Amino acid sequence: MSCGASYQTEKSETETTARNQRRSRTKFTEDQLNILIKAFNQTPYPGYATKQKLALEINTEESRIQIWFQNRRARHQVQERLEHEKDLEASQDQDHPEEKIHGREDRRCRTSYTSSQLHTLITAFTNNPYPGIDSREQLAKQIGVPESRVQIWFQNRRSRFHVQKKRERDELLQHKQDQERNL
The missing domain is CATH 1.10.10.60 (Homeodomain-like)
Known part of the structure; x- marks a missing residue:
């Protein structure tokens, strides 16, 4: 193998590693978390405008707010599933408001x-x-x-x-x- 081919292979591997790096974890302050949790308790499925407002309020990107809500809903649903399994007989027909279908006005364009x-x-x-x-x-x-x-x-x-x-x-x-x- 020539030097040029070796260099190409090394360069290619380096570029592939750089290309596939994950975004660094977003760390929210306690104040930011309190704002997000309060918003989540009001509505676990906020619309795009609400997420933009929250992003401005806590000084981060809207996409990070979106991911936070997705993760929070997932954690919330797991907790609810565990609670639901504990008292399955008592609450067969329990309504789950977080599972309701939302209108188009809540969606991003x-x-x-x-x-x-x-x-x-x-x-x-x-x-x-x-x-x-x-x-x-x-x-x-x-x-x-x-x-x-x-x-x-x-x-x-x-x-x-x-x-x-x-x-x-x-x-x-x-x-x-x-x-x-x-x-």
């Missing part, structure tokens, strides 16, 4: 991408379907959207990709079975 933005995202996906925070932030800056939207785009794209691959495998299997029957 759908993000529309231009053809050039999509081309950039698809190219990046082809190179690496699991980009790290650094890569996502660079892509976000390049195409002019928040990093959280790039993250969601990759999640959705991976999901579609897996569904498409499964469909192709099923169709191929069906085609083989049809051919065997015709023989």
Whole structure:
């Protein structure tokens, strides 16, 4: 192997490691947590505007608020499940207000991408379907959207990709079975 090839391999491994790094853990102060907990107790599913207001109030990104609420709801649901199992006979028909379906006004507006933005995202996906925070932030800056939207785009794209691959495998299997029957 030549020196150039060795350098390329080392550089490639370094870039891959940097690309796949996770975002550092967000640490909230006690005051910030009190504000978040109070908001969660009022509504565990805040709308986009509420999350933006909270982000301004505690001086952090809206995407970090969104993740905090997701994690808090997950923890809250686990605790509720444990409590529910303890008194299952007494509360068979207990209502769970946190499971109600929310209206569209609570949702974030759908993000529309231009053809050039999509081309950039698809190219990046082809190179690496699991980009790290650094890569996502660079892509976000390049195409002019928040990093959280790039993250969601990759999640959705991976999901579609897996569904498409499964469909192709099923169709191929069906085609083989049809051919065997015709023989």
